[in-house]
Amino acid sequence: MDELKLQMNMDEYLPLRDVVFNTLRQGILTGILKPGERLMEIHLADKLGVSRTPIREAIRMLELEGLVTMIPRRGAEVSRISRQDISDVLEVRLVLDSLATKLACKRITEDQKEELRSAAEEFARATESGDVTEIAKADVRFHDVILAASHNKRLIQMVNNLAERIYRYRLEYIKDAANHARLIEEHAKIMDCVIKGDEGSACIAAEIHIVNQENNMLSQVDE
Amino acid sequence: MDELKLQMNMDEYLPLRDVVFNTLRQGILTGILKPGERLMEIHLADKLGVSRTPIREAIRMLELEGLVTMIPRRGAEVSRISRQDISDVLEVRLVLDSLATKLACKRITEDQKEELRSAAEEFARATESGDVTEIAKADVRFHDVILAASHNKRLIQMVNNLAERIYRYRLEYIKDAANHARLIEEHAKIMDCVIKGDEGSACIAAEIHIVNQENNMLSQVDE
DNA sequence: AATCTCATTATTGTATACAAAAAACACTAA
DNA sequence: TTAGTGTTTTTTGTATACAATAATGAGATT
Numbered sequence: 001m002d003e004l005k006l007q008m009n010m011d012e013y014l015p016l017r018d019v020v021f022n023t024l025r026q027g028i029l030t031g032i033l034k035p036g037e038r039l040m041e042i043h044l045a046d047k048l049g050v051s052r053t054p055i056r057e058a059i060r061m062l063e064l065e066g067l068v069t070m071i072p073r074r075g076a077e078v079s080r081i082s083r084q085d086i087s088d089v090l091e092v093r094l095v096l097d098s099l100a101t102k103l104a105c106k107r108i109t110e111d112q113k114e115e116l117r118s119a120a121e122e123f124a125r126a127t128e129s130g131d132v133t134e135i136a137k138a139d140v141r142f143h144d145v146i147l148a149a150s151h152n153k154r155l156i157q158m159v160n161n162l163a164e165r166i167y168r169y170r171l172e173y174i175k176d177a178a179n180h181a182r183l184i185e186e187h188a189k190i191m192d193c194v195i196k197g198d199e200g201s202a203c204i205a206a207e208i209h210i211v212n213q214e215n216n217m218l219s220q221v222d223e
Numbered sequence: 224m225d226e227l228k229l230q231m232n233m234d235e236y237l238p239l240r241d242v243v244f245n246t247l248r249q250g251i252l253t254g255i256l257k258p259g260e261r262l263m264e265i266h267l268a269d270k271l272g273v274s275r276t277p278i279r280e281a282i283r284m285l286e287l288e289g290l291v292t293m294i295p296r297r298g299a300e301v302s303r304i305s306r307q308d309i310s311d312v313l314e315v316r317l318v319l320d321s322l323a324t325k326l327a328c329k330r331i332t333e334d335q336k337e338e339l340r341s342a343a344e345e346f347a348r349a350t351e352s353g354d355v356t357e358i359a360k361a362d363v364r365f366h367d368v369i370l371a372a373s374h375n376k377r378l379i380q381m382v383n384n385l386a387e388r389i390y391r392y393r394l395e396y397i398k399d400a401a402n403h404a405r406l407i408e409e410h411a412k413i414m415d416c417v418i419k420g421d422e423g424s425a426c427i428a429a430e431i432h433i434v435n436q437e438n439n440m441l442s443q444v445d446e
Numbered sequence: 447a448a449t450c451t452c453a454t455t456a457t458t459g460t461a462t463a464c465a466a467a468a469a470a471c472a473c474t475a476a
Numbered sequence: 477t478t479a480g481t482g483t484t485t486t487t488t489g490t491a492t493a494c495a496a497t498a499a500t501g502a503g504a505t506t
Contacts, residue, residue, distance in 0.1 A: 015295075015459065017283070040487070051461040053276075056489095057283045060240070064287040072238070073467060075488060088377040092322070099318045154311040158381060238489065263457070274491040279459095296497060298458060 016054035021061050023048065028067050028078055029167045039068060039076040066165060083221045086166055090214045093162045094207060100159060101190065101206040104149035105199045112149045113195050119145050120187050127180040136174055142187055146194065169217040182212065239277035244284050246271065251290050251301055252390045262291060262299040289388060306444045309389055313437045316385045317430060323382060324413065324429035327372035328422045335372045336418050342368050343407075343414050350403040359397055365410055369417065392440040405435065 024044075027033040039059060041052045048055070059076045062068040068076045108116070123138040143163075147156045163170070173179060186209045193202035247267075250256040262282060264275045271278070282299045285291040291299045331339070346361040366386075370379045386393070396402060409432045416425035 017459085042487075045461095052488095053460055053462090057280060060280045060283040061287050064284050073488060074469095085377070088375045091326070091375055092319070092378050092381060095318045095322045096315070099315070103314070152311045152314055154308070154385070155315050158315060162377070240489085265457075275458095276490055276492090296458060297499095 016050050017057040017061075020044075020048060020050065020054050020058035024058055024062060025065075025067060025164075028062075029164065031168055033078050035078050035080040037078045039078065041075065065161065081165070083218065086169065086217055086221060089162050089166050090210065090217070093159065094210045094214075096155065096159050096162065097206050097210050098203045100147050100150040100152075100155055101194060101202045102199050103152060103155070104146050104194050105197045105202050107151045108149035108194060108197075112145060116142070116145045116149070116191050116194065120184075120191050123187060124184050127177075127184065130177075132171075132175050135180075136171055139174055139183070146190070149194070166217060169220055170213065172220055173213055173216045179216070186212070239273050240280040240284075243267075243271060243273065243277045243281035247281055247285060248288075248290060248387075251285075252387065254391055256301050258301050258303040260301045262301065264298065288384065304388070306441065309392065309440055309444060312385050312389050313433065313440070316382065317433045317437075319378065319382050319385065320429050320433050321426045323370050323373040323375075323378055324417060324425045325422050326375060326378070327369050327417050328420045328425050330374045331372035331417060335368060339365070339368045339372070339414050339417065343410050346410060347407050350400075350407065353400075355394075355398050358403075359394055362397055362406070369413070372417070389440060392443055393436065395443055396436055396439045402439070409435070 024033065024039070033039070041055050041059075044055050045052045059068060059070075063070055063076065067079055069079045070076055119138065119142040123135070123142050126134040126138040129135075147159055150156065174183070186205065189205040190202060190209060193199075193205055247256065247262070256262070264278050264282075267278050268275045282291060282293075286293055286299065290302055292302045293299055342361065342365040346358070346365050349357040349361040352358075370382055373379065397406070409428065412428040413425060413432060416422075416428055
């Protein structure tokens with residue numbers, strides 16, 4: 001583990017377990033904590049300046065979220081991701097994203113239409129800036145607006161959970177400038193269909209968007 | 224809480240947190256622990272004969288699973304289920320069950336075909352016996368075989384999680400003898416299509432199966 | 447009688463202590 | 477040298493102790 005990069009943001013007034021949870025989660029998603037790496041309680045407790053109790057509770061949560069794996073009497077390690085895992089996730093995500101898009105067509109509010117337009121613009125602007133963090137944030141924002149427009153809390157939660165698991169690979173995809181033009185176009189297409197309320201075309205556009213991601217991610221793993 | 228019915232099954236050799244987790248989970252699913260009921264740590268610890276530590280860890284897991292809700296500095300309570308929640312769950316479940324059925328058509332093994340046949344038979348036999356527990360178990364088994372045949376671990380996990388949340392309502396549906404004939408028929412239809420590998424018809428059959436459940440559950444809540 | 451204040455209690459949040467199991471290591475004997 | 481054995485160390489699993497906060501209730505005052 002990178003000794004320096006893992007530290008807590010104590011600004012928010014949350015129980016320590018939640019702060020630890022967010023910290024570890026972020027560490028795993030950004031790759032500071034690598035797949036297979038052991039998470040030892042005392043070690044983490046010392047590093048984060050808390051006791052083992054909140055660490056343990058955070059690990060229980062990460063376990064259920066699938067980000068860490070417990071080995072009996074040996075503790076936790078960052079979950080390893082196999083090609084099969086990614087493929088499984090994307091298979092499910094395809095239909096859930098498609099569903100979210102369909103529901104968004106039916107239920108999107110006027111305010112959300114406006115948000116969607118601005119999110120799409122922002123994404124295009126971000127690609128020009130070249131700042132990877134900005135681009136990733138703008139991409140997440142765009143998808144969040146569509147998800148929110150589905151007005152289905154369970155769906156939102158499940159898609160977010162799936163997205164989380166493959167975040168690292170998606171990041172690589174988004175980083176690559178060669179994909180930017182296509183991404184902007186795909187976003188525009190999805191946005192248009194959703195705003196028009198054209199369910200059929202919207203689903204197809206969303207599915208194409210995922211399939212393109214899928215191909216890229218799986219080829220990343222092949223290397 | 225019903226004082227007597229909540230007790231642990233210590234047979235299995237698992238960490239206490241997992242035993243507690245299963246115990247509380249079961250309690251919530253069967254209705255021994257009712258929505259809105261407060262889960263107080265010391266109380267539960269005394270009742271189950273363990274310390275607060277495993278109780279707390281189990282609660283963290285139940286929280287992420289959605290079965291309990293945390294109220295800051297007040298502790299946990301059994302999640303309340305609204306009509307909207309059920310509707311959200313079923314909306315997602317429709318597409319996931321449909322996906323599972325489609326994948327099962329493609330990937331089911333010969334052994335699993337055999338299991339599916341025996342599960343369908345068993346369900347029919349269980350309805351004759353009239354034993355509600357038996358019927359519910361047979362129903363779960365049938366759906367588990369299809370899910371397993373999808374060969375997608377993530378999908379299996381997600382569908383199980385969704386099913387869990389509406390278990391109580393499904394139980395009511397299954398209890399009602401008036402539904403048995405239709406259920407048997409629907410199962411038979413799904414089974415036939417999956418075994419034949421007819422994806423289109425299988426999905427439609429699965430969707431009808433869910434929609435019928437959906438109507439029943441939502442009308443239960445209306446009362 | 448009603449309300450406000452203050453003390454008490456109950457309960458969660460966090461830290462630490464202790465127990466038990468597994469892993470690592472060194473030492474002995476063949 | 478190598479296999480085996482016993483010991484030490486590390487680490488998890490569980491229990492308990494302490495701290496802080498929110499709920500409760502009693503008593504005083506108006």
